[in-house]
Amino acid sequence: MTDTATSAPPHTGSRVLGVAPADQAEALDFFRRRLRCETDPYDVHHDIEAGETGLVVLDVRRREAYEAGHVAGARSLPHQLMTPDVLAGLDPEKVYVTYGWGPGCNGGVRAAIALSEYGLRVKEMMGGLEYWQRQGYPIARSTP
Template identity: 45%
Template sequence: MTVSSLVLAFPPGTAAQSLQYLAAKLSYYTDSADVAEDLRHGISDIVVIDTRTEALYAAGHIPGAISFPHRLMDQGSTAALDRDKVYVTYCDGIGCNGSTKGAYKLAALGFRVKELIGGLDFWQRDGQPLATGHEAGTMQGQNAPAECGC
């Protein structure tokens, strides 16, 4: 009896198709190691947004992130945001779609956005620090955790 490949049941695209798809995917998502590195180096072209409630933000958030619950995002509440920045949204993790809703709302209002893969859950799994309280905090000057293996 011959066993067919489950991996190859749906043939992969060509190398050119894969390149186009993966470049597009990287345009929409980022990971905690890349965000942390940018925050540690004070890269001002990105703004990290915690899309959860203010209470959850205060309990623990990415240092440097601002609290902006997705439910409060609209044309008026985003008027002061800088349209030259790229906004990286996050929520609790893969079981939450707050980052997707926030990114969607921001994109619909004309902002450039990316989502943080795995949200706060993957951030903590990667050994990244948390800030607490209502102040954003900072990661500038902090050392990187052990290599993530990426």
């Protein structure tokens, strides 16, 4: 059965055009919702460089990984340690930007869920540390 609401006229062999694109209102709503939950390394780097104080960047990988190299200016808060007692110490006025290893790591998402469930505002940095490094942005190292 073909869903005529989402089907485009047949395009021989096209995987892209085989399903009609969203109309303008639906597409606009979808992409605006994405930006409310996601950001990218370029925007995070810009805000760090500009001294933006309304956000806190959280490296949610294990502490050892953070110490070996992290986004300059990020705080370490491994997602496995995000308990209500720990989250109670976070400022509810800030927006928290989470990141993990890269696009194959769901740590940033897990952390974003924990922060959201606790009532904090959060965005995930797409691509994690991998995409940050690809852009050539500074990596900081910590000594134990």
